[in-house]
Structures are given as C-alpha cells and as structure tokens.
Amino acid sequence: MPTLTYRDALNQALREEMQRDPSVFLMGEEVGVYQGAYKVSRGLLEEFGAQRVVDTPIAELGFAGIGVGAAMAGLRPVIEFMTWNFALLALDQIINSAAKMLFMSGGQLRMPIVFRGPNGAALQLSSQHSQAWESWLAHIPGLKVVAPATPADAKGLLKSAIRDNNPVIVLEGEMLYNLKGEVPEGEHIVPIGRADVKREGTDVTLICHSKTVAVALKAADQLAEQNVSAEVVDLRSLRPMDEAAILASVAKTNRAVVVEEGWPHVGIGAQVVDIIQRDAFDQLDAPVQRVTQADVPMPYNKHLERAAKASPEKVAAAARRVLYLE
Amino acid sequence: MTAPLPPTSELQVTMLRRMLLIRRFEEKTAEAYALGKIGGFCHLYIGQEAVAVGSLSALRDDDYAISSYREHGQALVRGVPPGAVMAELFGKATGCSKGKGGSMHLFDAGRRFMGGHGIVGGHIPLAAGIAFAVKYQGGDQVCVCFFGEAAVNIGAFHEALNMASVWKLPVIFVCENNRYGMGTAFERVAAVTDVVEHACSYDMAAEMVDGMNVLTVYEATRRAVERARKGGHPTLLEVRTYRYMGHSMSDPLHGVYRTKDEVEEQKKKDPITQLAEKLKEEKVIDQSALDAMDGEIHAVVEAAVKFADDSPDPDPAELYADVLAD
Numbered sequence: 329m330p331t332l333t334y335r336d337a338l339n340q341a342l343r344e345e346m347q348r349d350p351s352v353f354l355m356g357e358e359v360g361v362y363q364g365a366y367k368v369s370r371g372l373l374e375e376f377g378a379q380r381v382v383d384t385p386i387a388e389l390g391f392a393g394i395g396v397g398a399a400m401a402g403l404r405p406v407i408e409f410m411t412w413n414f415a416l417l418a419l420d421q422i423i424n425s426a427a428k429m430l431f432m433s434g435g436q437l438r439m440p441i442v443f444r445g446p447n448g449a450a451l452q453l454s455s456q457h458s459q460a461w462e463s464w465l466a467h468i469p470g471l472k473v474v475a476p477a478t479p480a481d482a483k484g485l486l487k488s489a490i491r492d493n494n495p496v497i498v499l500e501g502e503m504l505y506n507l508k509g510e511v512p513e514g515e516h517i518v519p520i521g522r523a524d525v526k527r528e529g530t531d532v533t534l535i536c537h538s539k540t541v542a543v544a545l546k547a548a549d550q551l552a553e554q555n556v557s558a559e560v561v562d563l564r565s566l567r568p569m570d571e572a573a574i575l576a577s578v579a580k581t582n583r584a585v586v587v588e589e590g591w592p593h594v595g596i597g598a599q600v601v602d603i604i605q606r607d608a609f610d611q612l613d614a615p616v617q618r619v620t621q622a623d624v625p626m627p628y629n630k631h632l633e634r635a636a637k638a639s640p641e642k643v644a645a646a647a648r649r650v651l652y653l654e
Numbered sequence: 655m656t657a658p659l660p661p662t663s664e665l666q667v668t669m670l671r672r673m674l675l676i677r678r679f680e681e682k683t684a685e686a687y688a689l690g691k692i693g694g695f696c697h698l699y700i701g702q703e704a705v706a707v708g709s710l711s712a713l714r715d716d717d718y719a720i721s722s723y724r725e726h727g728q729a730l731v732r733g734v735p736p737g738a739v740m741a742e743l744f745g746k747a748t749g750c751s752k753g754k755g756g757s758m759h760l761f762d763a764g765r766r767f768m769g770g771h772g773i774v775g776g777h778i779p780l781a782a783g784i785a786f787a788v789k790y791q792g793g794d795q796v797c798v799c800f801f802g803e804a805a806v807n808i809g810a811f812h813e814a815l816n817m818a819s820v821w822k823l824p825v826i827f828v829c830e831n832n833r834y835g836m837g838t839a840f841e842r843v844a845a846v847t848d849v850v851e852h853a854c855s856y857d858m859a860a861e862m863v864d865g866m867n868v869l870t871v872y873e874a875t876r877r878a879v880e881r882a883r884k885g886g887h888p889t890l891l892e893v894r895t896y897r898y899m900g901h902s903m904s905d906p907l908h909g910v911y912r913t914k915d916e917v918e919e920q921k922k923k924d925p926i927t928q929l930a931e932k933l934k935e936e937k938v939i940d941q942s943a944l945d946a947m948d949g950e951i952h953a954v955v956e957a958a959v960k961f962a963d964d965s966p967d968p969d970p971a972e973l974y975a976d977v978l979a980d
Contacts, residue, residue, distance in 0.1 A: 353790070379790060384817065385813075385820070387813040387816065387817065389779065389809060389813055390779045390782075390809075390810060390813025390814050390816070390817055391813075392779070393776070393777075393778070393779025393780050393782070393783060393810060393813075394779050394782050394783035394786055394814070394817060395783060396779070396780055396783055397720075397779060397780035397781060397782060397783020397784040397785075397786065397787070398783040398784070398786050398787040398790070399783075400768055400780065400783065400784055400787075401718070401768075401783070401788065401791075402787060402791070403786075403787045403790060403791075405783075420776055420810075421776070421779065424772070424773050424776055425771070425776060425777070425780060429769075430976050430977070430978070430979055431754055431976045431977055432754055432755040432761070433751055433755065433759070433761035433763065433769060434749070434751035434752030434753070434755060434976065435752065435975065435976035435979075436761050436762075436763040436764075437763055437768070437769075438979045439979075469977050470977055472978075493980065494978050494979055
C-alpha cells in the first residue's frame with residue numbers, strides 16, 4: 329500500500345471524485361493558481377481547468393453562499409476555507425442556509441456540499457488563528473461533521489463527504505498535513521458516523537479525534553510503560569457520533585478519558601460524557617475525565633502555548649486519575 | 655417561451671390579474687393572521703405587487719427566482735398554487751414546504767422558486783450560486799433575486815455582486831426599495847441612498863425603475879434578462895416601490911417612522927389602479943371585465959383558504975423527516 333501524506337491523501341480524494349463526477353467542483357481562496365494555501369489542491373487546476381477549480385476573492389460569506397446556491401441548482405460544491413477561523417464569517421451560510429435548506433423546503437432541496445479546511449491549533453499563531461471549531465459545528469442538526477486523524481481516514485472520509493447528499497463539514501487537522509501513512513489506492517471509502525479503534529487495550533479508553541488521536545496514542549505508549557493498557561477510540565465523525573463504539577469500549581475498560589483540542593466548556597467531550605453517563609453508568613468504575621485546551625484564548629509564547637494544549641502527559645495523568653493511580 | 659418586448663395587451667391583462675391575485679391574497683392573509691390561523695412573522699406585499707409581477711413576467715418557466723421573507727407575491731407569480739401557499743402560511747401538511755417553512759420559507763423547486771429566506775441579504779449569494787450553476791451546466795437560464803433596500807447595507811450583498819460581475823453570472827439583482835428597513839428610513843442608515851449607484855463599484859449594468867408601474871418593471875427586467883442570457887452579464891435593478899402595510903403583521907400600518915399622509919400619498923400611485931386605468935383607456939378591458947376578474951380572484955383566494963383550512967396538520971413523525979437526505 330502506498331504511503332502518502334495527509335495532504336496528498338486529501339488531494340487524491342478530490343482528484344478521484346472530480347474525475348468520477350463532473351458536477352463536483354472546488355472553490356475557495358488560493359485553490360487554483362497558487363495550488364492551495366496548504367497545497368491540498370496541488371495540480372487540480374491543471375487537470376480540471378478554471379471552471380472547476382475556482383479562485384475566489386477573500387469573501388468567505390459570499391463564496392460559501394455561492395456554493396450553497398450552486399448545490400440548490402444541482403452541483404456538488406467543495407468549498408475550501410483557508411482555515412476554519414475565517415469560516416466564522418460564513419457561518420450564516422453554513423447554518424442558516426446549508427443546514428436548514430432540506431428541512432425548511434419540506435424535503436425539496438438537497439444540499440450536497442462539502443465545507444472543508446484546516447482546523448485546530450497550529451504553532452505560535454496566537455489567538456485568532458489557533459482554534460478548534462468542532463463543538464460549534466457539531467451542534468447543528470442538518471450538518472454532518474468529520475475530523476480525520478490519519479491519511480487513510482482523510483481520503484476515505486473526504487470521498488464519503490463529497491458523495492453525501494447533505495452538507496458535510498470536513499475538519500482537517502492543520503498540524504496533520506505532513507503526517508504520513510498508508511493509504512489504499514482508488515476506491516477507499518470511510519463511512520461517516522463510524523469510529524475506529526486505533527489501539528486496543530483493556531484498562532482505560534482514550535476517546536479522541538483529529539490531532540488528539542496522535543496525542544492519545546503517545547499517552548498510551550507512556551501508560552504501557554506503567555503496565556496500563558489503554559484503548560484509543562478515534563471518533564472520526566462528530567455528527568453523527570458512533571455511540572455504539574464508545575459504549576463498547578467503555579463496557580470493556582470501565583474507565584474513560586475524553587481528549588479534544590477545543591475548549592472545555594460545552595465541548596465535544598461534554599457530549600461524549602453525556603453518552604457514557606446515560607448508557608454506561610453502571611459500567612463505570614470512575615468518573616470520566618476530560619483533557620482539553622486550557623479555557624483561555626491561545627497565547628503566542630511557545631511555553632504558554634504548550635501549557636494551553638492537550639499533551640500526552642496530560643492525557644496519561646488523566647488516565648492514571650481514572651485508574652486511581654495518582 | 656421568450657417574453658415579448660414590448661408586452662402585448664394580452665400579457666398586460668395577465669399582469670393585472672397577477673397583481674390583483676397578490677393584493678386579494680395578502681388581504682385575506684391579514685384577515686387569517688388576525689384570526690390566529692397564521693402564526694409567527696408574516697410580511698405582506700401589498701403596494702409592491704408591480705415588482706414581483708413585472709419582473710417575473712419577463713422570465714421563462716425554466717428560469718430561477720429566489721427571494722427574502724416578503725415573498726408570498728413572488729411565489730404566486732411563479733405559479734405556486736394559492737392553496738399551497740395559504741396552506742403553508744397555515745402550517746399545514748399540504749403547504750408548499752409541507753408546513754415546515756411557513757410564511758418566510760415558501761419553496762417550490764419544481765417551479766424553480768428557490769425560497770423565501772429569512773436572514774436579511776443572506777440569500778443574495780445563493781442567487782449568484784444558482785447562476786454559477788447555470789453557467790457551469792451550459793444553460794441559458796437566469797436567476798432573479800429579490801431583496802429590500804436594507805439588505806444593501808449587508809456584506810453579503812457586496813460580496814455577491816462582486817463575484818457575479820467578476821464571473822459574469824446570469825443573475826438579476828432586484829432591489830425592492832420600499833424606503834424603510836422595518837422602521838428605519840433608508841437615508842438614516844445609508845451613505846448612498848440611490849442603490850443603483852452601488853453597481854458602479856462592481857462594473858455592473860444597472861437601472862433605476864419606477865416600481866409602481868408594472869410595465870416599466872417588466873421592460874427593465876426584460877432588458878436585464880437579455881443581457882444575462884447573451885453573455886451572462888448581471889444587472890442591478892433598483893425598483894422604487896412602497897409597502898402600504900407595516901413591516902410585518904406585528905407592526906402598525908404606518909407606525910412612528912412614517913406618517914399616515916405619506917402612506918395615503920403613495921397609494922395614489924397604486925400599481926393596480928394605474929394599469930387598470932391604462933387598459934380601460936386603451937379599451938383593452940372595461941369595468942365589467944375588471945369586476946369579473948376581481949370576482950374570479952376572490953373565488954380563487956376563498957378556495958385557497960378553504961383548502962388550507964381543510965388540510966391536515968403535518969403528521970407528528972414529520973418532525974424528524976427531512977433533517978438529512980438519504
């Protein structure tokens with residue numbers, strides 16, 4: 329199986345889907361001539377032309393809305409945001425137009441559109457460029473939200489997203505674009521709504537997604553040195569969320585830690601904890617712990633930044649707490 | 655079929671009938687609202703009939719129209735059955751959006767009426783997106799987009815006009831300037847009070863149109879349609895009109911922001927009276943034909959109310975239908 333970067337896996341998914349279906353097009357800032365701010369769209373302009381790889385002005389609200397309109401008239405737009413931080417300007421279109429269109433039209437207008445781009449903290453970008461938006465987006469009925477952690481999942485989930493007849497939010501990890509991994513060639517589909525056990529274990533479940541999967545896997549390595557066997561469950565999809573996979577793992581380990589890049593208050597982890605307390609209460613041997621970004625805007629200074637982020641050490645410590653080892 | 659320029663006598667009579675239908679429908683809507691049969695926000699079109707009728711009469715059946723929340727009139731002109739519109743206002747299962755959209759979200763995708771949208775200006779990029787899809791698919795349809803003058807202060811308006819012009823999209827922006835955004839006179843909140851001037855910023859064709867004269871609106875739209883079909887050139891039409899009623903049903907007739915005298919003065923230019931008098935002078939119709947037409951329309955509106963009254967509420971299971979498509 330070929331080894332690709334996360335970036336090139338996304339590129340492969342886009343290329344394959346654009347080859348497969350002429351109604352798929354890519355629109356966003358710098359996607360064409362510049363070859364993509366993060367080079368996800370490299371080579372696509374040359375292969376598909378300017379009609380299908382559309383450079384836009386810096387106008388997130390406007391081009392997100394143009395994507396929604398194009399989907400209303402039968403196309404399958406892929407709208408790239410240079411980062412999700414800028415997509416805040418387009419939330420009216422994502423939430424009020426895309427997510428509601430099918431429902432408020434009484435089922436008449438499907439909305440096969442993908443909104444994608446990098447999400448989560450990068451390195452020393454300070455407060456406005458280092459944010460994780462998944463809890464905002466996963467809150468909205470009418471949207472699907474995925475956040476792949478590996479190159480193979482990135483390809484498989486983006487292909488699923490493009491083929492879906494609903495608006496799908498694809499949150500790409502800004503720090504994951506250079507991550508390498510094996511990626512199946514050709515038709516490789518990861519269904520939306522299914523979690524994946526990235527590492528099996530018996531003592532504690534680490535529930536994570538996107539960039540925090542690597543954090544949890546490192547924590548699992550550290551815990552193994554202390555004879556703790558951690559299971560790592562990658563949610564992959566945040567709406568719908570694979571409740572069965574979460575519950576199956578907790579039934580096995582009886583203990584859980586939820587890890588995310590976002591802030592703690594009303595975060596994704598809060599939803600996971602709700603699922604566990606509701607449906608696995610009797611199986612729990614300890615209260616569920618959460619590891620999140622510190623409840624502050626991201627600072628610029630690298631020591632402060634490190635202190636703000638979820639880390640393998642913080643996850644391992646939380647795991648020891650649910651095991652009453654410290 | 656291409657709409658004739660100038661409009662034939664036959665078409666003028668059709669336009670008169672369409673305006674009268676909107677007037678009588680809206681009068682009945684106000685009545686039904688007062689009786690509690692219609693809930694929520696409800697924005698009437700009385701006074702502005704010439705805008706919807708003049709512009710939409712210049713379209714083909716396969717062209718697109720999209721509007722704001724003051725869209726009952728436009729839906730009727732597009733051919734959405736009055737019963738289906740009234741049933742939607744009543745929240746019934748037989749409504750054109752199955753009772754889930756209500757007054758602000760009338761949809762009929764089959765008739766290419768792409769909705770009533772409730773966020774001021776939010777649908778203007780959608781119109782550009784529909785036109786983008788037309789061009790992408792190699793069609794020669796146009797998309798007409800209705801919005802009030804208050805939407806011109808919203809960023810979405812400017813982003814959409816810019817991209818429509820850069821990409822030469824076949825869209826006609828119809829600004830229905832009724833002088834008040836809710837209770838705020840346009841000149842109190844707009845530095846440029848001739849909306850038509852904004853077209854200069856986007857190198858776009860534009861016309862200022864008397865919105866109380868349906869034939870003027872028709873002819874201006876007809877010219878814009880031709881530009882759009884030929885080369886995909888967008889147009890901004892500023893149509894000066896006036897609403898006789900409050901902003902919504904919860905707003906008194908003239909309120910504190912305008913005088914009763916002003917409203918009465920505007921009514922002297924009533925679009926229906928103007929066209930009826932013209933057609934009588936030209937001996938195209940006489941008073942008895944006019945009375946007969948009004949009688950027929952009364953019957954149509956009564957039948958619409960009866961249909962809405964007799965229709966069932968949506969099945970409780972509908973609550974969870976159409977959130978996501980298969």
